[in-house]
Amino acid sequence: MNLDFSQLGPYIPFLLQGIWITLKFVxxxxxxxxxxxxxxxxxKITRHSILTWFANAYTSIFRGTPLILQLMIIFYAIPQxxxxxxxxxLAAILAFGLNSAAYVSEIIRAGIMAVDKGQVEAAEALGIPxxxxxxxxxxxxxxxxxLPALMNEFITLxxxxxxxxxxxxxxxxxxxxIIGAQLYRNFEPLLVAGLIYWVMxxxxxxxxSIVERRLRASD
Amino acid sequence: xxxVEQITKVFGKNPVLKNISTTIxxxxxxxxxxxxxxGKSTFLRCLNLLEKPTEGKIYIKDQEITNPKVNILExxxxxxxxxxxxNLFPHMTVLENVTYAPQKVKKLAKGxxxxxxxxxLAKVGLSDKxxxxxxxxxxxxxxxxxIARALAMEPEIMLFDEPTSALDPEMVKEVLDVIxxxxxxxxxxxxxxxxxxxxxxxxxxxxxxxxxxxxxxxEPHQFFNEPxxxxxxxxxxxxx
Numbered sequence: 001m002n003l004d005f006s007q008l009g010p011y012i013p014f015l016l017q018g019i020w021i022t023l024k025f026v027x028x029x030x031x032x033x034x035x036x037x038x039x040x041x042x043x044k045i046t047r048h049s050i051l052t053w054f055a056n057a058y059t060s061i062f063r064g065t066p067l068i069l070q071l072m073i074i075f076y077a078i079p080q081x082x083x084x085x086x087x088x089x090l091a092a093i094l095a096f097g098l099n100s101a102a103y104v105s106e107i108i109r110a111g112i113m114a115v116d117k118g119q120v121e122a123a124e125a126l127g128i129p130x131x132x133x134x135x136x137x138x139x140x141x142x143x144x145x146x147l148p149a150l151m152n153e154f155i156t157l158x159x160x161x162x163x164x165x166x167x168x169x170x171x172x173x174x175x176x177x178i179i180g181a182q183l184y185r186n187f188e189p190l191l192v193a194g195l196i197y198w199v200m201x202x203x204x205x206x207x208x209s210i211v212e213r214r215l216r217a218s219d
Numbered sequence: 220x221x222x223v224e225q226i227t228k229v230f231g232k233n234p235v236l237k238n239i240s241t242t243i244x245x246x247x248x249x250x251x252x253x254x255x256x257x258g259k260s261t262f263l264r265c266l267n268l269l270e271k272p273t274e275g276k277i278y279i280k281d282q283e284i285t286n287p288k289v290n291i292l293e294x295x296x297x298x299x300x301x302x303x304x305x306n307l308f309p310h311m312t313v314l315e316n317v318t319y320a321p322q323k324v325k326k327l328a329k330g331x332x333x334x335x336x337x338x339x340l341a342k343v344g345l346s347d348k349x350x351x352x353x354x355x356x357x358x359x360x361x362x363x364x365x366i367a368r369a370l371a372m373e374p375e376i377m378l379f380d381e382p383t384s385a386l387d388p389e390m391v392k393e394v395l396d397v398i399x400x401x402x403x404x405x406x407x408x409x410x411x412x413x414x415x416x417x418x419x420x421x422x423x424x425x426x427x428x429x430x431x432x433x434x435x436x437x438e439p440h441q442f443f444n445e446p447x448x449x450x451x452x453x454x455x456x457x458x459x
Contacts, residue, residue, distance in 0.1 A: 121269055126320040126372060127296040136319070138223035140310050216353040218310045 008188050009103045011179045015189065019171035020195060022076045025092050025171070026161050030154055032097025037104025042134065062102035065090065067164050071095040075167045088169040096164075100157050103116035107149045111142030155201050162197070172196060220245040220376065221266060226275030226285075227260055228431075229339045235261045236272070237431040245382040250418035251411045252438070254454060255430040259411045262428060263380050266409060267298045270284050279376070296324060303381040305361040307353040308366070313340065314349045317368045324370070332371070339367040342396050352374060363397055372400075377401065383417075393436030403414030413459055419443055428452050 008015075043055035062070065075091040078084060113136050123133040143150075165174035176193035180186035221243040225400040229238040233260045245250050253259045264270040265277065268284060268291050276285045283296045308316050317336040321327050340346055344362040353361055362382055369377060379398065383391045395417050402408060402421050412418055418425055418439060427435035427450075434448045446452050 006383075116304075116306070118302060118304050118306035119308065122300075122302065122308070123293055124269060124292075124303075125267055125298070125300035126368070127292045127321055127324045129292055129324075132323050136323070137308055144310070215310075218312075219354055 004185070004190060005188050005192075008179070008192065009181055015172070015175050015179060015192060015196075016195075017121060018170065018175040019200070022158075022161055022171040022173075024201070025089060025096070025164070025169070026158050028093045029096035029100060029145075029161070030157060032102025033157070034091060035105045035154075036097065040101060040105035040141070041108035041112060044105065045112060053155040059102045060107055062099050065068065067095065067099050067160060068166060070099055071163060071167060074163035082206070086210055088164070088167050092168060092169050096157060096161065100153065103153050104150070107146050107153060108139075108142060111146035112138060114145050117140045141179075143203075143210075147208065147212050147215065149166075151205065154208075155204055158200055158204060220249070220280060221409075222278040223266075224276040224278070225382050226262075226265060226272040226277065228258070228265060228270060229273045235431050238275070239428075239431070239433055240275075241426065241433060241436060242375050243407065245407055246405045247357050247423050248406075248408045248421055249424045249426060250422035251362070251426050251428060252413075252415070252418060252454075259428045260380055263409060263411050266376075266378055267300055269294050269300075279387045290326075296372060296410050297374050298378060299372060300375045300378045300408070301362065301365050301369055301380065301382050305353075305358070305365045305385070307361055307365055309353050311408070312352055313345065313356070313364050314351050316353070316364060317371045320368070320453070321423045324383065329421040334442035336371055341365050342400075344393070357390060359393045361411070362386065362390075362394045366394075366397055376407045376409070379408065379412070381413065382410050383412070383414055415443070415455075427453070427454070 001163045037120055039054040040058060043051040044076050046052060075086060075088070078091075078197065119141065119180060120133070120136060123137050128137070144167040161171060161175035168174065172193050177186075179189040183189070223239060223241050223243075225238050225240050226236055227238055229232065239262060251259045251263065261270055262349065263357070265272050266279075268277075270283060270437050276283055278284070279294060279298070282294070284291070308319070311319065314336055317339060318332045320337070321332045322329060333459065337346070337349065343366060345360060345363055345367070347354060348360060348364070351400060353364070356364065366382075382398065386394060393413070395414065398410070399409075399417075399421050410418070410422070420439075422439050423437050425435070426433055426436060427442065427446070427448075429450050433447060435442055435451050437447075442451070445453065446455060
């Protein structure tokens with residue numbers, strides 16, 4: 001067994017560019033998941049049974065099937081059905097965003113349910129309409145409770161993002177594989193890629209605890 | 220000011236209020252007294268529709284608020300409420316708690332709202348706590364902020380749901396003093412309370428509710444000295 005990182009040298013810029021590519025689509029996916037997940041969570045707690053049914057069905061489907069299958073369906077099935085040749089980036093953010101929304105909606109729903117009922121009553125008694133009540137009073141308290149669970153979801157998404165290499169999206173993982181194929185050495189590029197994923201997650205965790213600390217200012 | 224016509228409230232199969240009617244006039248201070256589970260809090264919560272009566276009508280200033288077409292939020296702007304558990308917004312400072320609704324609901328300018336809020340907080344003796352968070356306050360202080368928050372909307376009616384029941388004994392007085400001051404300004408108030416001396420002193424009328432029914436509706440001295448019903452006599456005899 002011999003490790004030789006020296007041959008990796010010329011490929012390092014190619015690999016590092018993958019960081020930005022991965023981050024870009026992870027960031028957009030998190031954003032989609034967060035917005036859609038919040039809307040779904042609100043659907044789950046309304047009295048409108050159709051909305052609740054829809055949100056529950058959505059969650060059931062996207063949590064109940066493999067992410068890689070969802071990605072494949074979006075990337076391969078959409079062109080087959082519509083003739084629209086979907087770009088890998090769009091397919092990636094759709095699959096990850098839609099999938100993450102299912103998980104995020106459950107996290108946020110739990111967070112909202114955990115906020116004291118008296119908060120809604122106090123807001124209602126003051127004549128505060130639904131939307132500002134949710135945005136300014138209920139959700140900020142919910143977010144504080146669920147931040148660790150949300151961070152967990154973001155970390156999972158960041159790591160699982162490597163799955164997009166299967167549709168040829170040139171993310172960090174895909175680049176490591178390409179370099180491995182060219183060098184006939186897989187261990188070194190995969191090891192470096194693994195290190196980079198780990199550092200990204202560590203930074204994300206750090207950011208999470210900073211936000212958490214700031215939200216605790218009122219305790 | 221407030222007219223309640225034959226309201227009934229049923230939770231599941233359990234009737235909590237049975238055919239209750241009463242009228243509360245402008246400037247009146249009404250204490251609602253009764254054993255736990257008698258329906259007195261439910262009655263109070265019906266007045267701003269936090270609970271919707273199963274049957275019956277409620278009029279506020281001649282407007283029937285139980286009519287489904289009425290905009291409830293509009294009605295609630297004019298009715299302040301203070302809760303047993305304070306229900307302050309924990310992620311907002313004291314000042315933000317008091318200014319949020321006037322700014323958001325009444326769309327008043329920030330400067331004006333803040334000035335008014337600081338005046339109110341001074342009145343309840345909390346000028347030095349403007350920038351504190353609720354978690355940094357004692358129970359009595361929290362309840363005084365809650366009163367200021369309700370008053371900031373300049374309501375015409377104030378509802379108090381056992382405002383001192385969650386307080387340490389030594390903090391009850393500071394809250395009752397604030398409510399007493401408010402009563403003297405001529406505010407129409409409905410207070411659910413277990414503080415009999417306070418009711419005696421501040422209320423114009425005492426309504427005694429038991430098992431979802433108004434058993435007595437009398438002036439305080441009459442109610443406390445010569446209650447008519449056996450149930451009220453029994454209830455009062457068990458108090459210190």
